[in-house]
Amino acid sequence: MSYETLIKEYNTHFPDDKKSQALIKQAFDFAHSAHRNHKRASGDDYMTHLFETALKLTSWKMDAETIAAGLLHDCIEDTNTSPKELEKHFGEHVSFLVDGVTKLGNLKYSGPQEHSAHNLRRMMLAISKDLRVVFIKLSDRLHNMRTLSHIPAKKRNRIALETMEVYAPLAMRLGMQSLAGDLQDLAFPYLHPNEYKWLKENVKESYETRERYLKEVEPIVLKELKKAGIVPISVNYRAKRLYSLYKKLQRYDMNIEQIYDLVALRIIVDTVPECYGVLGSLHQLWPPLPGCIKDYIALPKPNGYQSLHTTVFSLNDRPAEFQIRTTQMHEHAENGAAAHWFYENKKATKNVAQRSANASTKELSWVNQIKSWQQQFPGSKEFVEALKVDLFSDRIFILTPRGRVLDLPAGSTPVDFAYKVHTDIGHSCTGVKVNDKMVSLDTSLQSGDVVEILTQKSKKPSGSWLRLAKTSHAKKKIRSRIRRDSTVPKKTEYRIVGEKHIDLFKNISSIFSRNHIPVSEIEMLSSEGSYSILKVVAEVKDTAKADNITLKLKNSKGVREVNYKIIQPDIFLTF
Ligand code: MN
Numbered sequence: 001m002s003y004e005t006l007i008k009e010y011n012t013h014f015p016d017d018k019k020s021q022a023l024i025k026q027a028f029d030f031a032h033s034a035h036r037n038h039k040r041a042s043g044d045d046y047m048t049h050l051f052e053t054a055l056k057l058t059s060w061k062m063d064a065e066t067i068a069a070g071l072l073h074d075c076i077e078d079t080n081t082s083p084k085e086l087e088k089h090f091g092e093h094v095s096f097l098v099d100g101v102t103k104l105g106n107l108k109y110s111g112p113q114e115h116s117a118h119n120l121r122r123m124m125l126a127i128s129k130d131l132r133v134v135f136i137k138l139s140d141r142l143h144n145m146r147t148l149s150h151i152p153a154k155k156r157n158r159i160a161l162e163t164m165e166v167y168a169p170l171a172m173r174l175g176m177q178s179l180a181g182d183l184q185d186l187a188f189p190y191l192h193p194n195e196y197k198w199l200k201e202n203v204k205e206s207y208e209t210r211e212r213y214l215k216e217v218e219p220i221v222l223k224e225l226k227k228a229g230i231v232p233i234s235v236n237y238r239a240k241r242l243y244s245l246y247k248k249l250q251r252y253d254m255n256i257e258q259i260y261d262l263v264a265l266r267i268i269v270d271t272v273p274e275c276y277g278v279l280g281s282l283h284q285l286w287p288p289l290p291g292c293i294k295d296y297i298a299l300p301k302p303n304g305y306q307s308l309h310t311t312v313f314s315l316n317d318r319p320a321e322f323q324i325r326t327t328q329m330h331e332h333a334e335n336g337a338a339a340h341w342f343y344e345n346k347k348a349t350k351n352v353a354q355r356s357a358n359a360s361t362k363e364l365s366w367v368n369q370i371k372s373w374q375q376q377f378p379g380s381k382e383f384v385e386a387l388k389v390d391l392f393s394d395r396i397f398i399l400t401p402r403g404r405v406l407d408l409p410a411g412s413t414p415v416d417f418a419y420k421v422h423t424d425i426g427h428s429c430t431g432v433k434v435n436d437k438m439v440s441l442d443t444s445l446q447s448g449d450v451v452e453i454l455t456q457k458s459k460k461p462s463g464s465w466l467r468l469a470k471t472s473h474a475k476k477k478i479r480s481r482i483r484r485d486s487t488v489p490k491k492t493e494y495r496i497v498g499e500k501h502i503d504l505f506k507n508i509s510s511i512f513s514r515n516h517i518p519v520s521e522i523e524m525l526s527s528e529g530s531y532s533i534l535k536v537v538a539e540v541k542d543t544a545k546a547d548n549i550t551l552k553l554k555n556s557k558g559v560r561e562v563n564y565k566i567i568q569p570d571i572f573l574t575f
Contacts, residue, residue, distance in 0.1 A: 001051045003028035006067060009058040020064035027068035027090065028054075034072075034079040041150040049143055050074065056139040060335055066132045069097035073136050076102045100133035101140070103448055106399060109162040134170070138179060141167050145186035160190035175304045175336020184243035192246070199246055206256045210263040211237055217314050218265065224281045232278070233327060234268045260289075260311050264321040268330050272297060278324045279308050286312035289319055297329070305333055396447045412470050414441050418453045419474035426474060427481055428455040442468050491520070492540035492564050494550075499558035500532050507556050512538050515549065531560070537567070 003025045010024065031050050038046035054070035062070075068090060075081040076098055087095035145163055148156055164187040171180035189196040214237055225232065240248075240262050252258040267278055275297060282288075292311035300306045307325040314320040325333065397407050398417055406420050414434070419426035431454040432439060445451065461478045469475045498504045505524070512519045521537035540546045546564050553562045 001048060006051075006054055006058055009055065010064065010067060013058075013061040014063070017064075023064045023068050023090070023094075024054075024071075027071040027094070030089065031071040031075065034075050034081055038078060040147065042147050043150075044147075046074075046078075049140075049147075052143040052146075053136070053139045056142060057135060060135060060139075062132065062135060065091075065093050066097065066136060069094050069101070069132070070136050070139060072098050073101045073140055077105055097130065097133055097136060100130065101136050104133065104137045106450065107405065109158075109166050131174075134174070138167060138171055138176070142179065142182060142186075145183060148186070148190065157190055160187040163187040164191060171336075175332060176334070177305070177336065178334040181241040181244065185241055188243045188246070195246060196242075199242060199249075203242070203245065203256065203262075206262060207239055211239070213315070213318065214263055214265050214320060217320055220285065220315070221265070221267075221282065224285050225278060228277055228281045230269060230274050230277050230281070232267050232269050236266050236268075238264045238266045238323065240264075260292075260319040261321040264323050266323045266325075266330075268325060268327055270326065272326060275308050275324045275326060278322075279310060282310060282312055282322055286314050288312050292321075297325075304336060307333060396445060398445055399448070399450045401450060401452045408445070409470060412445050413443060413468050414439070414445065414451060414453065415465050415468045415478075416471040416474045417445060417451050419469070419471070419477050421453065423477050425453050425455060426477055427461055428457055428459045429461075430454050430456045430459050441465070491537055491567050492546045492549075493567050494534075494536040494538070494553065495525075495561075495563045496534045496536065496553055496559060497561040498532055498534070498556075499560065500527060500530050501558045504532055504558055505534070508534060508536065508553065508559075511549065511552050511556060512536070515552070517549070540564075 006024055006028070007021050010020065014020065028051075032047055035046040035050065040046055040049055050071050050073070053073060054067050057067050057070045072081075072086060072090070072094065075086065076083060083095050083099045086098055141163060144159065148159060151159065163183050168180045168183040168187070171177075171183060218235060222232075222235070240259070245259065245262065248259055249256065256262065269275055269278060279293075289311040292309070294307075294309040296305055296307045296309070306329040307323050309321065309323050311319050311321045396410050396412060397405055398412075399405055400421065406417065408416055408420060414432035415426065415429065418429045418432070429441070432441060432443070433452040433454065434443060434445065434449050436450070436452075461481050463478075463482060465478050466475055469478060496508060498508075505522075509519065509522060517538045517540060519536060519538045521535065523535045525533040525535050527533075538549075540549055543566070546566070550562045550564060553559055
């Protein structure tokens with residue numbers, strides 16, 4: 001556990017660079033001293049956690065800023081270090097990354113109700129703003145999962161569940177298959193201990209048998225490839241992950257014999273044409289299983305995964321699965337967005353003819369990631385769409401002080417939030433704190449904001465809130481509350497039945513004008529037979545006045561019947 005290890009690993013991916021090395025060393029020393037009195041639940045020095053987090057990031061070929069932030073990621077949360085202080089020592093980018101990781105730490109998965117896993121994943125991406133924040137958080141989670149046995153059982157299960165429901169799918173979404181598999185396999189024994197035990201006991205032999213079989217198959221394949229002039233870069237055995245095997249077994253009545261890809265032979269070649277060449281050779285050797293040829297090169301999976309898969313009736317007519325891909329596809333398959341990030345970073349720095357570990361946050365922004373990704377997979381609309389749905393959606397994600405996540409339409413204000421939390425919170429809202437600062441009720445909320453509504457029992461919503469609220473939910477609640485409270489009617493609707501007469505309309509309206517009552521609506525509702533029915537909405541504000549006008553109307557020539565009802569002000573209904 002030393003910074004030299006990190007720098008050595010870093011240098012295998014990036015050219016020797018004193019500035020980057022100095023940054024990593026400085027972060028290492030800073031973290032070491034900031035956490036000097038901390039222990040992990042395992043009894044280890046806290047530094048082991050920070051080191052492992054950073055080391056994993058290094059293996060994903062992250063830049064020096066990310067590795068430094070990985071070392072410092074618990075500084076704000078667990079020591080007295082402020083973001084300002086980090087910025088002073090390490091610059092705004094490192095401080096931004098650590099701050100982002102700290103923010104993600106506030107999110108808590110509250111269980112399978114209310115679709116919160118999905119929301120939480122979306123929110124994490126939305127508030128991270130920079131993919132590197134997510135990478136650090138994932139690396140942090142991986143090490144926490146590796147050391148989970150030291151945590152008390154109740155907390156342990158919550159963390160395992162959160163890992164399975166939120167973090168593993170997030171890694172998968174980012175195309176980081178290897179990480180997703182690790183996280184699932186680490187959470188599996190805590191969430192399904194009996195199934196895990198059963199699988200462990202029953203699968204070992206099957207794995208070994210399958211691998212032995214593929215070892216016999218391999219030389220035959222290599223010989224055939226040689227005939228076609230193809231020399232693979234590498235051939236290896238890919239054993240199916242335990243949790244993914246468990247999921248598949250559930251669909252096959254727990255019959256391991258039915259799982260052909262328990263162990264697959266993976267062939268890595270140099271170019272795409274060679275990939276198809278290998279596929280052709282295999283099919284010349286052995287007949288493929290119908291429906292088992294998958295061309296993820298022409299049609300990548302939504303997370304960007306590319307590869308050719310085929311299952312053939314191989315030696316002794318037994319099915320064997322093959323996966324064929326290029327080196328770059330392989331790296332993408334294993335590390336997904338992280339691998340992509342690395343290539344983009346290299347490209348970007350080549351362009352400016354100067355390698356810089358301080359590539360600007362803007363340059364590496366999430367949006368640019370997506371754009372360049374789009375260029376890289378121009379045929380895959382599906383992929384880009386999948387990302388768009390999550391990232392450019394018109395929803396924002398807001399936290400309660402207790403970490404509950406609520407999603408609202410973009411542009412929502414604290415008023416919308418308050419009514420979303422609870423109608424009574426909305427009604428009694430007197431003010432709001434966003435991220436611990438008092439702000440006005442018309443503030444437009446941003447994803448990741450922690451919003452605390454201040455309330456007072458006697459408080460009632462005001463009509464002006466209708467202008468502040470963006471959601472129809474809040475508007476509806478405000479209107480109905482105001483309506484309930486209004487004791488002074490502002491308008492009265494009259495129904496007047498009169499004999500059909502050329503002056504009826506004129507006579508009635510003149511009664512209102514003589515009494516200086518503004519009329520907002522006068523309408524002939526029907527005029528059949530010898531009677532007409534008129535509707536008049538006028539600003540008669542109390543029942544005494546309304547009765548008085550009724551009397552006058554009744555005395556008017558030809559009027560037979562007058563009814564009225566007091567109605568609520570229109571203004572609130574049509575806002
Ligand atoms: Mn941590």
